Amino acid sequence: MANQLLKGKKGIIFGALDDQSIAWAVAEKCVEEGAQITLTNAPVALRFGQINELAEKLNAKVIPADATSMDDLSNLIDESMEVLGGKIDFILHSIGMSLNVRKKKDYTNLNYDWHHKTLDISAISFHRIMQLAYEKDAMNEWGSILALTYIASQRIFPDYSEMAEAKSLLESYARSFGYHFAKKNHVRVNTISQSPTLTTAGKGVAGFQDFYDYADKMSPLGNASGQECADYCIAMFSDLTRMVTMQNLYHDGGFSNMGMEPAVLGK
Numbered sequence: 001m002a003n004q005l006l007k008g009k010k011g012i013i014f015g016a017l018d019d020q021s022i023a024w025a026v027a028e029k030c031v032e033e034g035a036q037i038t039l040t041n042a043p044v045a046l047r048f049g050q051i052n053e054l055a056e057k058l059n060a061k062v063i064p065a066d067a068t069s070m071d072d073l074s075n076l077i078d079e080s081m082e083v084l085g086g087k088i089d090f091i092l093h094s095i096g097m098s099l100n101v102r103k104k105k106d107y108t109n110l111n112y113d114w115h116h117k118t119l120d121i122s123a124i125s126f127h128r129i130m131q132l133a134y135e136k137d138a139m140n141e142w143g144s145i146l147a148l149t150y151i152a153s154q155r156i157f158p159d160y161s162e163m164a165e166a167k168s169l170l171e172s173y174a175r176s177f178g179y180h181f182a183k184k185n186h187v188r189v190n191t192i193s194q195s196p197t198l199t200t201a202g203k204g205v206a207g208f209q210d211f212y213d214y215a216d217k218m219s220p221l222g223n224a225s226g227q228e229c230a231d232y233c234i235a236m237f238s239d240l241t242r243m244v245t246m247q248n249l250y251h252d253g254g255f256s257n258m259g260m261e262p263a264v265l266g267k
Helices: 022-032 043-048 051-058 070-084 112-135 163-185 208-218 226-237
Strands: 010-014 036-040 088-093 139-149 188-194 248-251
Touching (some): 010 022, 010 070, 022 036, 022 051, 022 088, 036 070, 070 088, 070 112, 088 112, 139 226, 163 188, 188 226, 226 248
Parallel strands (some): 010 036, 010 088, 088 139, 139 188
16 A cells, blocks of 8 residues: 655666566556656667556656666756656666676686676666766755665675676675765665565576575575565655665565575475
8 A cells, every 4th residue: 555655756767677677666666655757778678678668657758778878877867857857866776787697608707898798787887877966966865776786795696697796896886875975965875685586687597496496495584576675665765764874785584694494404
C-alpha cells in the first residue's frame, strides 16, 4: 500500500531494461509513492529493452544516455531538471556490464581494454553522474543518491570475475563523494548490497541458478527479491533516512553475516 513517502520529489532512474530489472521495480514504486521521474539507459539498451512501455505506464520521459559520456550525462541532468520542473531529489544507479564475462574470458586471462570498459560502465559512471550533479548544483538539499552493488566486492565469488573490482570501486565512490555531497548540501550517498536476484543481467553470470539457491539456503530470511529491494530504495529516498550516508547497506536476508548453515550441509 502506497504511503506517498516521495510526494513532491523528483528523481532519475538509471538501468530499467525490462520487468525483471530492479530499476524497473524501483521506478514503479517511486511513482506509486508520489514521485515524478525520468528514465534513462544506454541507446543500445533502449533498442533491446522494454523501457518505453514502462515510461508510458508511469508517464515518465525516457532520456537516452551513454553512462560513459560526459556530454550525454550532462544533457540527461539538464533535461531531467527541465522536464521535472526543478532540482533532483534522488538518483538510482543500477548499471553494470562485464565485457570479459560476456565474452567468457577467465579472470586469470582478462582483456584489459575490456576491463577498462567494464570499470567505466559499471563504476566510473557513478562518479561521472555525481560529479556532474555536484557541478551543476542539481541536487536538492537532503537528496539521496543510491547505487546497487553486490557482496562480491568484499568476498570472493570466482564466477563474478572482474565485476568484483567494479563493485568495490563503486562502493568507494559512494563513501568518498558522500563526504563532499554531505558538506555541500546534505545530500547522502549510499550503496545497497542486494541478494542474488533473478534479473536479466544476473542470469547471465555462469552458474547463477545454483548460487541463487545456495544463497537462499544460507540466508536466514532467504534471498531478498527485486520488489523488496525496491521497497528499501524507497525508504532510502524518503525523508525517513536523512542521517544515513556513506554506507554500504546489506539487503540480503542475513547472508552477509553467516558463517555456516546446516541446511546447506544437508542436515
